[in-house]
Amino acid sequence: MSEKSREFWRWREYRYTMPDMDWHDTKVVTAGVDIGSVGSKAVVMLDGELYSFAAMRTGGESEETAIKVMNWALEETELKTENVPYVVGTGYGRVNVPFAKRTITEIACHARGAHYIYGPTVRTVLDIGGQDCKAIRCDEKGKVMSFLMNDKCAAGTGRGLEVFADLIRVPIEELGKTSLDVEDEPPPVSNTCVIFAKAESLALLRQGLSREKVAAAYHLAMVNRIIDLLTRVGIEKDFVVTGGVAKNTGIVSRLERNLGIKPLEPKLDPILAGAMGAALFAKALYEKEIGLR
Amino acid sequence: MQAHYGYKDGSGDYFIIIDTDKCNGCGKCVNACPYGVLELIEDEFDIEGGLMAAVTEEQRKKIKYSCGPCKPVSGERRLPCVLACEPKAITHSW
Ligand code: SF4
Numbered sequence: 001m002s003e004k005s006r007e008f009w010r011w012r013e014y015r016y017t018m019p020d021m022d023w024h025d026t027k028v029v030t031a032g033v034d035i036g037s038v039g040s041k042a043v044v045m046l047d048g049e050l051y052s053f054a055a056m057r058t059g060g061e062s063e064e065t066a067i068k069v070m071n072w073a074l075e076e077t078e079l080k081t082e083n084v085p086y087v088v089g090t091g092y093g094r095v096n097v098p099f100a101k102r103t104i105t106e107i108a109c110h111a112r113g114a115h116y117i118y119g120p121t122v123r124t125v126l127d128i129g130g131q132d133c134k135a136i137r138c139d140e141k142g143k144v145m146s147f148l149m150n151d152k153c154a155a156g157t158g159r160g161l162e163v164f165a166d167l168i169r170v171p172i173e174e175l176g177k178t179s180l181d182v183e184d185e186p187p188p189v190s191n192t193c194v195i196f197a198k199a200e201s202l203a204l205l206r207q208g209l210s211r212e213k214v215a216a217a218y219h220l221a222m223v224n225r226i227i228d229l230l231t232r233v234g235i236e237k238d239f240v241v242t243g244g245v246a247k248n249t250g251i252v253s254r255l256e257r258n259l260g261i262k263p264l265e266p267k268l269d270p271i272l273a274g275a276m277g278a279a280l281f282a283k284a285l286y287e288k289e290i291g292l293r
Numbered sequence: 294m295q296a297h298y299g300y301k302d303g304s305g306d307y308f309i310i311i312d313t314d315k316c317n318g319c320g321k322c323v324n325a326c327p328y329g330v331l332e333l334i335e336d337e338f339d340i341e342g343g344l345m346a347a348v349t350e351e352q353r354k355k356i357k358y359s360c361g362p363c364k365p366v367s368g369e370r371r372l373p374c375v376l377a378c379e380p381k382a383i384t385h386s387w
């Protein structure tokens with residue numbers, strides 16, 4: 001691909017199956033499908049343990065994407081969608097998961113998924129998704145106590161970062177690192193609305209500011225906005241970040257610096273938190289259905 | 294659960310907070326609100342389900358303006374949504 005047509009925003013799609021697990025000797029097989037505005041994720045669990053998963057870009061048709069991502073997660077397992085007795089849909093496109101029996105909001109699923117990934121000490125979950133940002137407080141069981149969703153604009157979201165990656169021509173997966181490659185932090189861009197922030201960043205580049213500096217200014221503006229949200233619900237330790245942007249070190253390390261709280265390190269990919277939570281809700285719902293609880 | 298709907302901008306914090314543990318899904322606030330800010334939604338937070346009040350998706354971005362007429366600059370404040378709610382599940386941050 002030539003440098004000109006390179007897609008800097010494109011992140012890696014992937015799938016994985018846990019090698020030493022076998023669905024033949026499990027009681028309950030469930031799945032969670034999280035259709036986000038940018039990424040779609042499917043997680044299959046065996047008796048509530050992570051077994052197989054996939055993450056890909058959401059296509060124009062969410063229903064088609066739901067089928068694709070589920071098939072991809074099941075690819076090396078010899079299981080078919082119809083062999084999974086309970087699937088829960090979540091995320092912005094949750095109503096478009098044709099094989100899901102129930103839908104649960106992504107807020108509840110992210111809290112539940114974070115509880116699974118990071119353990120029962122988690123009290124504050126920050127989910128930065130493709131098009132919105134959610135601050136969630138939860139209890140030791142992963143149940144939501146309080147939440148705040150910011151959907152004023154695409155500010156401080158994954159989609160905003162994708163647009164920005166393209167603008168400064170740095171691959172999305174290296175963007176956070178690039179933004180940290182500055183000696184001292186420049187002032188944040190004054191606007192976090194994607195359209196204005198883009199114009200402002202372009203102006204800064206034209207003034208001769210380095211890509212690193214402009215990236216730092218953009219990340220810092222995002223972080224300031226996120227901190228506003230978090231202070232509204234209150235931040236209590238342990239603090240974790242989920243969603244695709246959790247992998248952006250430029251965001252996470254600035255959050256840590258400016259909040260004075262270190263987010264826990266994930267043991268599993270935090271982009272899967274919503275789908276994991278959905279698969280766990282599916283387990284509870286299925287057990288209720290068949291009279292196990 | 295405390296559900297916060299709204300936003301913060303340069304001029305302040307604009308959130309409607311619904312205590313879903315208190316909300317019984319009666320819908321009185323929805324009928325009382327003259328500007329269609331509130332709606333009843335399926336409780337998708339828990340496996341038990343049920344109904345609960347929420348701010349409509351469209352209104353979440355503009356409650357500062359939509360709720361404006363209900364909030365006199367001076368004098369006693371009587372918000373129709375808050376008055377309609379018997380279990381006192383609704384609060385406003387501003
Ligand atoms: S009036 Fe109160 S209890 Fe009834 S739906 Fe509205 S918030 Fe819930």
Ligand code: SF4
Binds near residue numbers: 326
């Ligand atoms: S303050 Fe007025 S406009 Fe706003 S939600 Fe309550 S009744 Fe509706």
